[in-house]
């Protein structure tokens with residue numbers, strides 16, 4: 455099964471709207487209409503509208519980094535799926551480890567967000583992954599299994615066509631410590647097996663599983679050559695046009 459590679463840039467809490475537009479223009483100039491790889495830019499909420507304008511007419515898609523599952527109401531500081539749709543957002547990162555660690559996102563809350571995103575035609579990028587302590591305790595696969603099963607509770611086989619999973623070992627995020635290709639592939643294969651058990655092989659074979667954690671142009675070709683690694687969720691290397699473009703090109707070469 456040939457899955458289209460996907461490279462998503464998670465800008466985290468970086469870039470003003472103006473900085474985001476400048477970065478987007480540089481990216482668009484080189485890979486705006488790239489055909490063989492899916493590319494998603496995920497700026498902070500405050501830059502979504504400006505970046506959406508800079509992406510007009512291009513094949514690059516726009517993603518948000520979080521959302522609230524409620525329709526609307528008294529939830530100060532939160533943003534709904536409908537609000538994101540209104541800004542031409544097509545993807546949303548959910549359950550990122552930084553949200554789980556710093557903002558208390560639980561599996562149950564992440565699940566509500568996944569369900570709400572799908573109900574609003576947003577494609578969730580569900581993040582899963584173990585901390586260093588969990589890896590050292592030998593519970594990597596159990597943690598990943600819990601994140602996947604609980605994050606996807608109630609999601610139907612049909613809806614899985616819109617779901618993307620990102621495996622991000624927490625110890626590799628922003629640390630420069632990349633998982634070895636064998637470590638990453640082992641978990642990716644485990645996730646695909648789990649999806650096969652949950653939804654059957656035809657569905658599981660189509661789901662893109664991205665790797666995230668210090669992915670750079672230098673280590674991307676090796677990671678992207680692995681059978682179950684279908685792209686990357688990029689943090690640091692997505693903040694600069696050259697490295698992000700080179701990552702997209704690495705995915706194109708691995709296609």
Ligand SMILES: O=C[C@H](O)COP(=O)(O)O
Nearest residue numbers: 464627628667668689690
């Ligand atoms: O969402 C992106 C990941 O957290 C990876 O971040 P990083 O590439 O800076 O390690």
